[in-house]
Amino acid sequence: MSRSIAVVFPHWMQEHGHLGEEHAFRTFEHVVRAVTALSPLVEVQDIGTIVLSARGPSRYFGGDNAVAQKLHQICLDTNMSSAFGVGIADSRFAALAAAHLAVSRQHPCVIDSAIAAEFIAALPVASLSRVGGITADTVDLFQRLGLGTCGALLTVGEAALIDRFGVEGKRVYLLVSGDEVQHLAPGAPPSDFACSVEFESPLANAAHVVSATRDTIDAMVNAIGGHGQQCVRLLITCDTDHAESTSRIWGEPRGFSAAVTAQRLLYQLEGWLTDSAADPDAPTSGVVRVEFMPLESREVLVSQPLLWGGSQENTERAARAASMAMAVNTSVQVTVPRWEGGRDMATVYSRVPLSLVDITNPDASEQRVHTGDGVARHWSGSVPSPSPASVAVEPPLIRVVDARGSEVGVTGRHELNTVPSYVEVGSQKYDVVRVAGPWPLEERWWDSRRKRRQVRMQVLVRHPRRGVGVFLVGLENQQWTLLARYD
């Protein structure tokens, strides 16, 4: 845990991005340079977001409040229009959240260590995606599960979060418990990828430095990529012949490519290699050494672009046909699938009325059925794929009996108490050939009113006339039901 200072300009990209990302970066460089006066090593996490360690400046200026006021004044001096906030708290996530709170207050927000845990617990889960780097899909799922605050996530516990969300669950737990998230994969120490390049003669032009380091950058990015990783935080240090140096931590949530790395080096040097007459801090010689030190990396996130076959005309014809069909009779209902997730076959996709959605908007349609990138597809206890092709709307009651004709039950340890021998569906009697499962299902165990316990299993059955088939049967409240058939 390290006390951090965060400075955020939430609207910087909207206000300065109209001339492109590069312009926004160059204008933001003025602010970064001003903040560097307070502490030499700052991290530019993204456009409009600066994070720095509180330890040094806080001691030097006499406490958190003093340093916050000083930063507030610096930001006021350098930037006339854009709204900003300064936050200090015990972790990076908390500091960023505090800084966002400070934006509307127009006053720095300093969270004392004594109330750090309560502060994080009261934050809404939406802040996890806004400043914590958790995907919006996951946060959306938390909200639908009734987990509204970070405190609720903390009580759910680390084991349950990791069980359901894997690596992301671990990150969520670290964030809500006030720890720092380390993307670093174990066994891949960052120093392995650190590299430096030295020039024989000092280079005074930023563009020259960038072109001279391009091979080194390519080699580093390829080396990291070769491990299936991508760098998300990078420390760049440049030294001159006269032993002056600049170091800056850059963040790039989408991962550093060679081009992006070169661009950041250019921004850093352009702000620094200025005319010494204009800026007393400017270096007096050219750059002789550039060092890159990846601080954090994570597994490569593959985002496949959506393939858009078909034409808009098809969609409009379909929408017209659907409205004509609905006009036939009031009993006619046209619905479209919407992804809901979960372990219940009947509710994994819900059917929403056509009147509530706009099917002519291709992006919205794609989003509606999107299975949630980054959210682990399979819940523990979910029925393995393939999924049944026929899912009962109202599961019929059935009997699952053993060879002596007594009903099969499940023990407290989710094991069958006897060997199933027949499944009786209505008047039909199916021989049980094999059984898979049972898979226990406990839903919303944290909510006493909505909790639900069920056991499900697959049975391979044989019927004298209908041949082999597979049923998905469920046991809830001592009653077996035929949930789905693999038609």
Next chain:
Amino acid sequence: MGRVAFEELAGMRIAGVETGVQFAERMHAHVASGFGPIAVASQLAPLLPAAGLERGYIYGCTGDAATSLLFGLVAAATTAGSWFAMVNMPTAGLMSAYEHGVALHRTLCVTGDNTSSVMSPVVGALVDGVDLVAVSSPVCSQSEARRIATRVKAQGAVLFVLGKPGGFSLDASFSARTVDWQFDTHARSRTVEVSASGRRVYAHRSCTVQLPGIS
């Protein structure tokens, strides 16, 4: 009539008889006009004389794997941009459709009273704008069914009838029978034998596929 050499046959026009070469030419012109058969997964192509679903046809699907076969047949077309409507199929597993590769954002689910006076106009309206329409056990009188068949032909849509065809006269019907289930720790996949027959299928055609598992 004497023996006709094979090369001569290729160029001949005999009333009511279509040679293989002529059929191929017709299909080629059909595809080039953009009104050709709708592509299906390569594993299912042997079932269909044109190697795809022919526009204007009514296909039947029966057997214990009928729903899975339907998903397998329409998957390629929906990802390529065609819309798919499922009429009177409230139990169709959408997750299963997704696993078969059906593009769910181009899928409509339609339910209503299963009577001839409701279902016939609904199916008729849908075939006007949706390329692929599937209806399960329709209750349609023969005259209504004929009217729908005319609309299907005019619009170049494809209609699937699951289960009993009711009043519909099918151009081709598929029967999907599960031969074997690979079932160890859970049901993994199954081997399905699909056979095609009907008045538009020139010879008995069949193939054995894994469902799901075709692409």
